[in-house]
Amino acid sequence: xxxxARTLGVRFTALSAEGVDAELDFAPELSTVGGxxxxxxxxxxxxxxxxxxxxxxxxxxxxxxxxxxxxxxxxPVREGAAYAKARVLRVGRDTAVVECDIxxxxxxxxxxxxxxxxxxxxxx
Ligand SMILES: CC(C)(COP(=O)(O)OP(=O)(O)OC[C@H]1O[C@@H](n2cnc3c(N)ncnc32)[C@H](O)[C@@H]1OP(=O)(O)O)[C@@H](O)C(=O)NCCC(=O)NCCSC(=O)Cc1ccccc1
Numbered sequence: 062x063x064x065x066a067r068t069l070g071v072r073f074t075a076l077s078a079e080g081v082d083a084e085l086d087f088a089p090e091l092s093t094v095g096g097x098x099x100x101x102x103x104x105x106x107x108x109x110x111x112x113x114x115x116x117x118x119x120x121x122x123x124x125x126x127x128x129x130x131x132x133x134x135x136x137p138v139r140e141g142a143a144y145a146k147a148r149v150l151r152v153g154r155d156t157a158v159v160e161c162d163i164x165x166x167x168x169x170x171x172x173x174x175x176x177x178x179x180x181x182x183x184x185x
Pocket of ligand 1: 093097099101134136138
C-alpha cells in the first residue's frame with residue numbers, strides 16, 4: 062500500500078482486476094468548513110483505489126502513476142464512511158482509464174472521479 066494511503070486511513074475491501082473497493086472513515090480532522098469530508102481526502106481515496114485497480118490490469122510489476130483526474134463532487138460525505146468503487150473503463154499498453162464512484166452510508170452517490178493512470182514497469 063502507498064504510504065499516503067496508510068496515512069489517510071484507507072482500507073481495501075475488495076482487490077481484483079475487475080474492481081477495487083476501498084473505504085475511508087469520516088473524521089473531523091479530514092473535514093472542511095461545511096462539515097463534509099475535504100475534497101482532497103475524497104480525491105485521495107479515489108486515487109488510491111483507481112491506481113491499484115489500474116496496476117492490477119497492467120503488466121506484472123507495473124507501477125501506477127496518475128496523469129489526469131476529473132472529479133465531480135455531487136453531495137457531501139458528512140458521517141460514517143466514504144465507500145469507493147474503482148472500475149477500469151479501458152486498458153491500453155501504457156495507460157488505463159479508471160472510473161471511481163464514492164458513496165456514503167446511505168449508498169448515495171457523492172463523488173465520481175475519472176482518472177488516466179500510467180501503468181509502466183519501472184526501468185530498474
Ligand atoms: C451544494 C452542492 C455543491 C450543489 O448542490 P446542487 O447541485 O444545487 O444539488 P442539491 O441542491 O440537490 O443538493 C445536493 C446535496 O448537496 C447537499 N447540499 C445542498 N445544499 C446544501 C446546503 N445549503 N447546505 C448543506 N448541504 C447542502 C445536500 O447533501 C444535498 O442532498 P439532499 O438534498 O440532502 O439529498 C452539492 O453538489 C454538494 O454539496 N456537493 C458536494 C461538495 C463537496 O462536498 N465538496 C468537497 C468539499 S469542498 C473542498 O474540499 C475543496 C477541495 C476540492 C478538491 C481538492 C481540494 C479542496
